[in-house]
Amino acid sequence: MISPAEIIKILEKIDLGAGVAENDIMLYEARVETPVFNGLFRDRYDLVSGPKGSGKTALYRLVSEFLKPVMLKTSNTAILTGVEASGDPVFLAFRKNFEGLNELEFENFWRVYIVALINEHFVKNSEFSEQLAKARVEAKDFQDRCRRACIPELTDSRSFREIAQLALKTIKLNILSISNSPSGESISALTIEPCQPNEKSKNESTSSPIFLHDIHSSLLRLLKAANLRLWILLDRLDEVFPRRTKLERTALRALLRTTRNFPSQDIRIKLFIRDDIFENVLLKGEGFTALSHIESRRAPSLRWSAEDLKILIIKRFCQDPRVRQFCGGNKQLISENDAPHLKRVFDRLFPKQVVRGKNQSTTLDWLYHHCEDGRGVVTPRDIIDLLAAAITKQIEHIRKDGINEESLLGSQALKEGLRELSSKKRRTYLEAEFPEFWPHMSKFEHTKAEHNAHSLESLLGSKWNIIVDDLVAIGFLQKRPRSSSYIIPFVFRFGMGIKQGKAFNGFHK
Template sequence: MSTQLDPVDLVRSISFGSRVAEDEAKELRDYFVQTETWRQVREGEVDVVLAPKGSGKSAIYSMLLGEQDALFDEKVLLAPGENLSGTPAFAALTAEASLPESQLIGIWKLYFLVLISEEIEQYDLKSESSKKLFEHLRDAGILPEHRPKATLLTMVREYVARLLNPKSAETSMSIDGVTGAVTGFSGKIEFSEPSFAATKDGHVSVDALYALAEKALQDAGYSLWIVLDRLDAAFAAFPELERNALRALFRAYGDLASYERVKLKIFLRSDIWENVTDEGFREASHIVRETAIVWDSDSLRQLVVRRLTRSDALLAHFGRTAESVLASTESQNAFFYEVFAQQVDAGSGKTETWKWALSRTEDGTGTSAPRELIHLFSEVRNAQLARHETAQTAPEPPALFHPKTFDVALPVVSKARLAKTIYAEFSDVKPFVEKLARQKTEHNLASLGLLWGTDASQTADMVRRLVSIGFLSERGKTQNYWVPFMYRPALEMIQGKADGVA
């Protein structure tokens, strides 16, 4: 039996959570949608997860870290390669934005080796192999000893720079106990097989150290996953370094693919991956254990409904349990339309509310990301509370949200998406996008060239760029270009075709 509660209190009891997974790590497990991508990651079937910004990549990463204890019971150790919050550790590499690829490959491989040794030490996986591994790293001055990741990266970067530039090499390496800075150098770890004489003198290859790490894990019966996320945040201000560093990362991934006990798990934005490979990247063909995050209408609706079911007051009001609501796509849809009105815009033939929400949060690729969808419903909640405060017309029961709240919410989402994704991530397109403000929503090359003051070649190049980042959508084979609903309110655009567009 349902319990009738005050509508304002009911709306207040609902939380759609944060748009950013890192901000709600503790709550994430309660409403995380266990997609096929998650299953593949959790079962160790994939190594590389590609996804557009805001589509849940970091949520899967956070959930995986939350499985640390369960994975340990399954003989799998997790080693985060990046700080979970705050300043990215990889930002330490930006101190020298022109690092050559050979050094970057060396940095990745040696850094991962340091992380592996840290986990082996932490879990006390003692063996003859681990002892030898620690000895070599200690002699080189890069044994972890519980230093912050940024410090470890700095140590590794200094070591690799001196190793690959022998003229600058010193006679020994020592580490400042306070700052972690390298003050001396002795290069006995090499990136190729050392000569017989060098071997006798204690030199060893990185590959030989990985073999020791593999043997140490094998002897203990464990595997180890090094998990990497936030790569976009690390190099945001250094696009050329980002490109080189990620190409080096995937070359290092290829070099380590033969090891059974050590695996890299890389979470990367798909647009950044496309930038890495757009001029050809032979190593891409070697990455076969990858997956892309794909959301369909049912899984996105479940994402929203799961967050609704976290409100005990809401469930009591409608006489439901979380289990009964989430039992099927049909029950989820039915509950959604108890909470929300059937349509945003009144009238026969108008779009249903759920389809309206999806279409208004899609970019030019036709993708609706969880981040914008969650933001939309959060703003709908805020708008409904504002309506209660100003005593505006209440929604028709049983709905708790007036259809007009969606019209209020969309411009907020639109402005955030335009500023935080388009302008922040692709600053080169900003002057061209801004010229579309208060213009019509559908254009062709001629109308855009006239608006931008560009010739045919420049116009075509910019259109391709805007299509690739999802700001424009090509309409069929007409070479007409359409600005998605998501960006229109922020730019105050006018529905319709520009002059001269057929």
């Protein structure tokens, strides 16, 4: 058996990567190729949705950073990103400007932003000069049409922020002259007539949509001449607009509409968006034309099974050769997802049970169900955060008590890791993400985990059922399928000081 001092050395060197994909240095090496990953790679999906922490930005980074050269070489697909992979989201700097836009103006913003992005980061990008050498005439035609549509070029820097600033300036300062539509013609087929900004236009925003038919057609000719396809990726939209507000709904409805202005299979706008935001954007009784087209290219919401998470855990632990030696891990068998081998490795990393007992769950099931929110969602981010905290706790226990476990991590360290995760979820999810609901959620502090109509009315007042619907939607509460009660998931309990048991003792059921 390895000595406690040697176990500490192994634990101290373990790096599980970051729970936040923007900072995850082992994203590619420890990737789990889920069906959504494979479907995105094969261009089956344009809309990737999932809960916070479920891996949307990880997919964004895998495609935009690691697969970008592969796709250019193997499938003639040029990939553009519309946002930074890390740091402040580019659009966040313009939140006050966005507050004054209606849905039509937002559509104009997204259209100009995407066209300007293509011009600055594709047509003028030396990275694609070899392919575009065959399409110089078509490239010039595309740029000429952009200029006639009053979409100016940047002369020096081509940062995302400056492109966004350019797009805002264009829609606010130019009145575009739109050609009359023949009877019965779809408005998306209208063309942009040359516009001449005047003094009046400097103080008025456009009240007409900017149409892209001519620019779009010119771009298609350019791509055909260059023998290329074009993907434009947009992520981190959930960090820009205040949650569950009219501004968020207006901006993202306009973005979804804008994707319909690029209907060719040679141009794909691929969006990575939280599923609760996506549902909030659409399901407000306002209607949404062409929803069936958007849904047809939407990936299944990112969900991780217990087996998927087991693979993720093993791949991240076994990036370290010392851990592989400790648990007998074989890189080839792990990469092939060999089930018997994965089970042996997992059972060497962790105890068979966190809570011992004949009817208690296995460690994998314990991890899964204790990280599960009220919607039944478990995210890689939460699993990584829990295990990273457990590693720190395990080192502390060994140094203090000199314990020597058969597994690399012990059950007590895992329980304490859950407590750390729960406290973090309170700060970074419940309070930070949903400030409008926090006054309601805070009333559950230091209560019991299970509630019924009477205890909920006592806590929340006569409109408790309306409030509860929102708390269920964000995963803070879960409706029990075989009763009329609601339960607070394990992952939120410690951070809120909530104990196991029923809060309605003394109330009628």
